[in-house]
Amino acid sequence: EAGVVQSPRYKIIEKKQPVAFWCNPISGHNTLYWYRQNLGQGPELLIRYENEEAVDDSQLPKDRFSAERLKGVDSTLKIQPAELGDSAVYLCASSLDYRGLEQFFGPGTRLTVL
């Protein structure tokens, strides 16, 4: 069974540029999460989707971050414009349903903003 797929694995951009991350969850998993992991820290939730609906986006900086999960499968997380402080690893995870006892993580996208 394929795990959570993310791309790209690495991205280097200059500040003020836009950037997008893509996630394909495990087949059949209705719940999808985006986390941000700063260096030396544990991941922090940015947004959670139940199918197409964003049910928890309280930690998403909405002035520059946006996300979508069209058709309730793949998801895209966008930053526009990127700032130096956005450098981090962006992790996507999925779980079978909203109870989410087991969340499975992708390898992440490491973003460096210069």
Place this chain on the structure above:
Amino acid sequence: GEDVEQSLFLSVREGDSSVINCTYTDSSSTYLYWYKQEPGAGLQLLTYIFSNMDMKQDQRLTVLLNKKDKHLSLRIADTQTGDSAIYFCAETFTGGGNKLTFGTGTQLKVEL
């Protein structure tokens, strides 16, 4: 709010047991988790325990939960070099949906 703390570093010899500790503040924790992260990789779920349980064993892994002291530990028996990684404890809590709140991680180094 919820807060999860871990010691930053642990070094053990191959073959010894490792014990990684975690403390949390939220008394409404529902499930507590242990994840493993190897360099450049995502997080791998190792095990989890319901907050009403005291202990869970899975092969080389033993999880102990002291709910009164809000203390969680992960014991790895017969630690191998492949166990070298960063270990995160995490919790979900009542009213938080299934949002995971992670600790800062403990880097385990296994020496020959």
